Amino acid sequence: MIKAIDVTKEYRVEGRWHHAVSGVSFSVSRGEKLALIGRNGAGKSTLIRMLGGVELPTSGTIEQTMSVSWPLALQGGFQGSLTGNDNMRFIARIYNKPFDDIKAYVEDFAELGKYLSEPVKIYSIGMRARFAFALSLAIDFDCYLIDEVIAAGDQRFHRRSHEELFEKRADRSLILASHMDEILKSYCSRALVMHHGRGSLFDDIELALQVYNDL
């Protein structure tokens, strides 16, 4: 279970406090898949970073009783100047997992071949998405935080991630931010629609998308 209670995040922008996220509360239990829907700047990525423990809320609390992945996003989580292999070594060390197992899984899933010995900064967005996703699947979390990256991959990657997250790991939770209706519908059952930092929960993803499109 991961539970956000009245979570608020403020940033100082041009000398004034700006609410990126205001008083958002919700919970996700084991196996639940929650969609985060909202326009650019609505607070989705900020919320995901707080859920992942990267940034701290200005007020409110986040409780977790299951292991939560780092935010899988287009940026962050890796050292660009280090190679894929060195990034894997670092992550294997801090999560206390055998490097060889992780490497075998990532090689198979991400299909990056010789690029694993190249610095991560030269990876394309799609390669980076596959790498981040493979690595977090290899570490094996109870809940995955995914910010847009699925949309960056190709059809084959979509099919394989769907397979990994739904068939092999149906009991895992997912919090997924995306602008692609098809992806949201195929992955999630509930939705948090965000608008100007506030959130409304929906138990019906179709209804949530409709509300969002009418905003």
Add this chain to the structure above:
Amino acid sequence: MRDFWKDLATQWRVVGALLIREIYTRFGRNGLGFAWIVFEPLIFAIPVLLVWSVVRDPYEHGVALMPFLWSGYLPILLFRHIGARMLLFVRVNAGLLYHRQVTIFDIFLARCLLEVASNLAAVVASFTLFYSVGLLDLPRDLPMFYLGYFFMIWWSVAVGLIVGGLSERTEWAEKIWQPYSYLYMFFSGFFFLAEWLPEGIRGWALLQPGFQAYEMIRGGMFGNAVKTHGDPAYTSLALGVLTLLGLVLMRQSRQYVVAE
């Protein structure tokens, strides 16, 4: 209690991983790589020491110049390097905070350990070099020398914490650190002993824990040949207070982290 040991084990694992990563990113994986840890400070120290020893009188105030400069300059390097590595260290490492078990304290510890290890390696290497050509003798009072160097490390780390913590909240910290770290050379104790100062100034100068550490290093270096004024009790207390202040500032800076 079991949780405590488990947390400690996790922390050591994380700090170890950060250390290896820091070595790879700073020194590269090929060529000299790890050896740079020793060479980097030596490249600073050797030319400076040799130039100073040529331009200055070999005996000032009855103290041999080379041991005086050697025991003065390596602490300065440590102090300046740690401070420089701590400026904005939370911000530049925000990417690492994507991984929940990595805390800013771990990053701080890893950076300090590397800086201290590098400096100590340079101390040993430069000493061996100068000793073998007869420019340096063994410190007369080794325990006192070690104690002084220990306080010097602690002082540098405490200042690093404060500078690092402040630099996250105001850009003034960075602006002030640059000239300060340079001017520090002149009032740190690099060039003088407390005994040489007028009595009215001496008491004030000795309020600096860094100057206290210098006094102990000099006491260790020259033994009874010089009169020194180091006070380990005062130094521990002052550094304890500064460290606490630094830890609070660093803890608060976590709040200001904006990830990439």
